Amino acid sequence: MEIKTFGVVGSGQMGNxxxxxxxxxxxxxxxxxxxxxxxxxxLATITNNLDRSVEKGRISKEVRDATLSRIKKSADIKDMAxxxxxxxxATEKEELKFGIFKNLDSACRPGVILxxxxxxxxxxxxxxxxxxxxxxxxxxxxxxxxxxxxxxxIRGLATSDExxxxxxxxxxxxxxxxxxxxxxxxxxxxxxAMPMINEAIFALYHSVGTAEDIDTVLKLGFxxxxxxxxxxxxxxxxxxxxxxxxxxxxxxxxxxxxCPLLRKYVEAGWLGRKTGRGFYxx
Numbered sequence: 001m002e003i004k005t006f007g008v009v010g011s012g013q014m015g016n017x018x019x020x021x022x023x024x025x026x027x028x029x030x031x032x033x034x035x036x037x038x039x040x041x042x043l044a045t046i047t048n049n050l051d052r053s054v055e056k057g058r059i060s061k062e063v064r065d066a067t068l069s070r071i072k073k074s075a076d077i078k079d080m081a082x083x084x085x086x087x088x089x090a091t092e093k094e095e096l097k098f099g100i101f102k103n104l105d106s107a108c109r110p111g112v113i114l115x116x117x118x119x120x121x122x123x124x125x126x127x128x129x130x131x132x133x134x135x136x137x138x139x140x141x142x143x144x145x146x147x148x149x150x151x152x153x154i155r156g157l158a159t160s161d162e163x164x165x166x167x168x169x170x171x172x173x174x175x176x177x178x179x180x181x182x183x184x185x186x187x188x189x190x191x192x193a194m195p196m197i198n199e200a201i202f203a204l205y206h207s208v209g210t211a212e213d214i215d216t217v218l219k220l221g222f223x224x225x226x227x228x229x230x231x232x233x234x235x236x237x238x239x240x241x242x243x244x245x246x247x248x249x250x251x252x253x254x255x256x257x258x259c260p261l262l263r264k265y266v267e268a269g270w271l272g273r274k275t276g277r278g279f280y281x282x
Contacts, residue, residue, distance in 0.1 A: 001111065003170060004028060007083030009100055011042025013236075013274070014117055015089035017145025020046045021174045023070040024063070024146075030083055032074040039073045046071065049146060080107045085170065087139055089117040092242040097121060098129045105130040113163050115139035119239070120186045120194075120246040123156035133158035137167050140187065141176075143235060151176040156183050185250030186243060193231075194243050198259050200228035204279070205261040211279045229279040232262075233272035241266050 127136035138154025215227020272278030
């Protein structure tokens with residue numbers, strides 16, 4: 001199947017980044033969200049990203065204009081009837097994603113692949129909500145999408161070889177590097193990274209060190225570009241909590257128990273950069 005029109009459900013931090021790289025690769029993009037307000041905000045973010053790239057000489061004004069011209073805004077998921085491939089990039093909540101996939105299954109043509117950018121929810125669980133489980137796959141981009149090269153590709157139990165190969169080709173078209181993961185909670189990236197972040201939060205919770213000192217140890221001692229607490233703020237503490245809960249529920253292992261301090265911050269609305277307060281103030 002030739003992919004000419006690429007659908008993205010969700011225009012937030014991840015969704016608008018995915019839409020941007022897809023449009024820059026030459027595909028027509030339908031960027032969808034629940035309201036025009038959210039879609040307009042997502043498009044504004046893409047425009048700002050491209051404008052900065054022009055200012056820094058990374059792309060020309062012509063490339064910026066051509067990229068923006070390929071993005072169509074949508075506030076109706078039925079618009080995905082025109083897409084050849086769709087990626088869901090909504091908030092990391094199971095029931096929300098299940099509802100989206102049921103709607104996509106109805107809206108999209110038979111044979112269209114439905115991918116999810118989920119960072120932890122098992123693909124088979126999502127695929128079971130559709131009539132096309134062989135066409136459902138994980139396509140987990142890293143944040144920020146336009147910068148990070150990795151895409152974690154996750155096959156569900158029913159995912160077909162054709163679906164997998166098309167997704168690999170699409171990942172490379174986006175100038176990304178695919179890494180295959182089997183379908184376990186958290187996959188590879190977050191099964192390794194989130195317990196590290198969670199342990200850093202425990203270190204803060206137990207007053208082992210300040211947030212700044214904990215991040216400095218990981219940056220300078222292990223050559224990480226960003227400390228785990230600053231990374232948690234970038235990801236969003238609500239997302240970190242959701243991933244830890246998925247790991248904990250999936251494995252029933254106490255080593256994945258979310259730190260109480262993480263839960264406390266989320267309950268207080270301190271979600272990181274997007275709210276101006278997390279482990280740091282922004």
